[in-house]
Amino acid sequence: MLVLTRKAGESIVIGNEVVITVLEVRGGQIRLGVDAPRNLAVHRAEIYQQVMEENQAASIDASEGVPEILKTTASSITLRNPDSQ
Amino acid sequence: MTTSYAPAGTQETMSEDIRAIEFEEGIPGFPDITRFVLVDIVDDGAFQTFQSVDDPSVGFVVAVPWLFFPDYAPMLTDVDQQGLDIERQEDAVVFCPVTVDGSASKAYMNLLGPFVVNVRTMKGRQIVLTDQELPLRAELPLNLA
Numbered sequence: 001m002l003v004l005t006r007k008a009g010e011s012i013v014i015g016n017e018v019v020i021t022v023l024e025v026r027g028g029q030i031r032l033g034v035d036a037p038r039n040l041a042v043h044r045a046e047i048y049q050q051v052m053e054e055n056q057a058a059s060i061d062a063s064e065g066v067p068e069i070l071k072t073t074a075s076s077i078t079l080r081n082p083d084s085q
Numbered sequence: 086m087t088t089s090y091a092p093a094g095t096q097e098t099m100s101e102d103i104r105a106i107e108f109e110e111g112i113p114g115f116p117d118i119t120r121f122v123l124v125d126i127v128d129d130g131a132f133q134t135f136q137s138v139d140d141p142s143v144g145f146v147v148a149v150p151w152l153f154f155p156d157y158a159p160m161l162t163d164v165d166q167q168g169l170d171i172e173r174q175e176d177a178v179v180f181c182p183v184t185v186d187g188s189a190s191k192a193y194m195n196l197l198g199p200f201v202v203n204v205r206t207m208k209g210r211q212i213v214l215t216d217q218e219l220p221l222r223a224e225l226p227l228n229l230a
Contacts, residue, residue, distance in 0.1 A: 038167050038168040039109065039110065041210070043113075043213055043215075047197075047213060047215065048113055048213070050197075051113045051195070051197065051211070051213055052113040052114035053114070054184065054198065054221055055112055055114045055145065055182060055198075055211070056114050058145045058146050058182035058183060058184050058195070059115070059143055059144065059145050059146075061142040061143070062124070062126075062134055062136065063141065063142070066126055067185045068189065069185055069189050069190070069191075069192050069227075070126050070130075070132045070146060070192070071126060071127045071130065071132075072131045072227065073127060073128070073130060074129050074131045076131075077152060079153065079226045080226040080227070
């Protein structure tokens with residue numbers, strides 16, 4: 001891993017298009033600003049990891065069958081509490 | 086359990102005249118799966134799959150979130166909207182990934198990371214909605230027999 005020391009207001013550049021700037025250092029937290037092309041998604045790593053795991057859980061090979069619960073028809077749906085979220 | 090859905094549904098939807106939905110960057114965990122077709126699991130189904138065009142063994146179970154959570158109000162950032170070239174609200178359609186628990190008696194919806202598709206361009210992206218306190222795993226409030 002490349003290790004660089006930066007102060008608030010200083011940046012690093014990744015490739016030609018990604019700039020990460022340290023905006024503020026306070027207490028145990030650092031605020032970062034990320035300038036990246038629009039086609040590059042930027043995520044907090046732990047949330048990205050959770051979404052990745054959830055995607056793996058949502059993936060199926062339909063040729064091997066589908067759980068019955070997923071055969072529910074739209075018109076048969078009744079919700080326990082329509083306002084719940 | 087029948088398997089009638091896969092052969093019938095996928096063959097029908099794989100035909101040449103159906104335009105694939107393109108996720109240029111893939112989705113987290115599946116960077117190489119970029120082209121999908123939307124397949125109903127059953128007729129009038131509450132659930133669909135985003136079926137990979139390139140790898141028939143990969144599909145992601147999804148559903149329209151408002152069928153289950155009428156108050157769901159995802160907010161796309163300007164960056165997200167620009168990235169998908171969304172000019173007006175009607176451009177965007179939203180599906181959320183669905184998981185089923187081991188006993189298959191409960192299902193959960195990922196309201197944090199919806200699949201958003203621009204129906205005008207047929208490009209899509211999984212968007213992680215940060216700072217909106219949305220659950221990764223919301224139990225579907227289904228009344229099951």
